[in-house]
Every structure is written in C-alpha cells, then in structure tokens.
Amino acid sequence: MTAVSGRVLLWSAVATVLLTAGSLVTVGLLTATDPSSARLGQPCAGPTSTSGTVVNATLVNRGMRRAPMAGGMGAGAMRLISDRATVQAGRVTFVATNTGTVSHELVILPLPRGELAGSRQIGDDGTVNESASVGEASSSCAEGSGEGILPGAIGWVTVTLRPGRYEIICNLPGHYEAGMYAQITVT
Numbered sequence: 340m341t342a343v344s345g346r347v348l349l350w351s352a353v354a355t356v357l358l359t360a361g362s363l364v365t366v367g368l369l370t371a372t373d374p375s376s377a378r379l380g381q382p383c384a385g386p387t388s389t390s391g392t393v394v395n396a397t398l399v400n401r402g403m404r405r406a407p408m409a410g411g412m413g414a415g416a417m418r419l420i421s422d423r424a425t426v427q428a429g430r431v432t433f434v435a436t437n438t439g440t441v442s443h444e445l446v447i448l449p450l451p452r453g454e455l456a457g458s459r460q461i462g463d464d465g466t467v468n469e470s471a472s473v474g475e476a477s478s479s480c481a482e483g484s485g486e487g488i489l490p491g492a493i494g495w496v497t498v499t500l501r502p503g504r505y506e507i508i509c510n511l512p513g514h515y516e517a518g519m520y521a522q523i524t525v526t
C-alpha cells in the first residue's frame with residue numbers, strides 16, 4: 340500500500356464515522372418528535388379532540404423504598420385520582436395520565452348495587468374480574484386498550500355511560516389492592 344492510498348483509506352474511514360454519527364443524531368431527533376416516544380420516557384399529548392364530558396384521571400405510585408409522605412401515600416402505595424366524582428350520562432372521555440414510575444391503566448367497571456369502590460375480590464393473580472368492563476384506556480399516547488400506559492404517558496378512551504355508579508380502576512397485578520380505584524357516579 341502506498342502512502343497516498345493509505346491516506347485515502349484513512350479519510351474514507353473518518354467520513355464513514357462522521358456520516359454514521361450524523362444519521363444517529365437524525366434518528367434521535369426523529370424519535371424525540373415521534374408520538375410513540377413515550378417508550379423512551381418522553382411525555383406525549385393527549386387526545387386532540389374529545390366528545391362529551393372529560394374526566395381526567397391521574398395514575399400515580401410511590402416507590403417501594405421511599406418513606407411515607409405525611410398525610411399522603413405510604414411507601415409502595417398507588418392511587419387513581421379522578422378530577423370528577425360525578426358526570427352526566429352520555430359520552431364521557433377518560434384521559435389517564437401516568438405520573439408514576441411503573442405502567443398503569445384505567446378500566447371502567449359498573450359498581451354493583453350496595454358495593455363500595457375498592458371492595459372487589461382480588462384473584463390469585465392480583466387482579467379483579469373485569470369481564471363487566473365498559474371500556475379501558477391502557478395504551479401509551481393512544482386511545483383504547485393496549486399494553487399499559489407507560490410512566491409519563493397519557494392514554495384515553497371515550498365511552499357512553501348510562502346513569503349509575505361506576506368504579507375506574509387499574510387492574511395490573513396488585514395495583515387495585517394497592518389503592519388504584521375511584522368511584523364515578525353517572526347521573
């Protein structure tokens with residue numbers, strides 16, 4: 340190999356590295372603006388349009404190792420906090436924001452007469468029977484059901500509700516038992 344061809348090879352190697360680095364940066368920028376980037380822990384927008392009443396629910400958990408907050412959630416506790424306790428019958432959009440550190444979901448279940456929210460029987464797998472579900476938001480940055488709403492992400496669902504009592508819950512194993520439920524009354 341001559342000195343000249345060696346230098347050409349060296350420069351082409353440098354150029355290849357620079358081009359690769361450039362395309363990696365481009366991919367990174369594209370990924371950051373992709374709505375599905377919640378996979379990377381990025382926030383995402385909620386629904387661009389909603390119909391009927393909007394119920395905003397916050398899905399939250401405390402880390403297992405953190406000390407309990409005064410008057411708040413204890414270590415390992417989880418909550419599903421709704422901004423409304425009552426809504427009018429008809430179209431209702433539930434927007435669930437996961438501000439916790441693990442995946443969550445929002446499932447809408449009718450509350451049987453005489454039963455209180457949080458009193459459902461929990462199976463061996465840590466979940467409750469959700470066969471009566473009237474809808475769920477369990478997809479990151481999307482509507483409807485999916486693999487769970489990732490930390491920092493938003494999921495939503497629009498349903499038509501008749502008057503009655505309902506319970507919105509997170510039915511991932513152990514989460515209902517840890518406190519992820521809230522009652523909604525439809526009038």
Ligand SMILES: [Cu+2]
Binds near residue numbers: 509
């Ligand atoms: Cu949960």
